[in-house]
Amino acid sequence: MPLTKKQIRQLKSLVHHLNPVVIIGQNGLTEAVFNELDVTLNTHELIKVRLNAGDREERREMIVQICDRCNAELVQTIGHVAAFFRRNADKPVISLVRD
Template identity: 30%
Template structure:
């Protein structure tokens, strides 16, 4: 579980990142989760964009993606989700 200070730090790092994945009208699926797992292991911090044609609730999508990828949900801002997961092999971010 991340503290408030750690979340603030991660939000500041994520500010300049571009979303890597998009969730559309198909919603989430196992293939998307698998790709997120691979990418988050390399990057540790990522943004995911939810498109306007997605009918599912963005909070439910964020919780589901965080749970299935075993990542921490840092923030949901607008239609963007920020996820963090400490990497086993490519540790780059040192949390305060």
């Protein structure tokens, strides 16, 4: 289920003070990176990822791949940093506002 604007606003306020927990380097999106993203999203639900890609189009493609492969939603991008959210079905960590 897609996030509402109110929920995105809430998540942006929560992600603001977080540091990137996954940094994607020169090797790009490897299987190890996807495994780490999956584990981190299960644990925290809301994470920041630093994308060290050359240009904007490469970063955009990486973001699409992360969203598709990890079943996550993009919350925000600022420069080389993107924030992702994925609800943990077993034990939700963040309670989202309802419209």
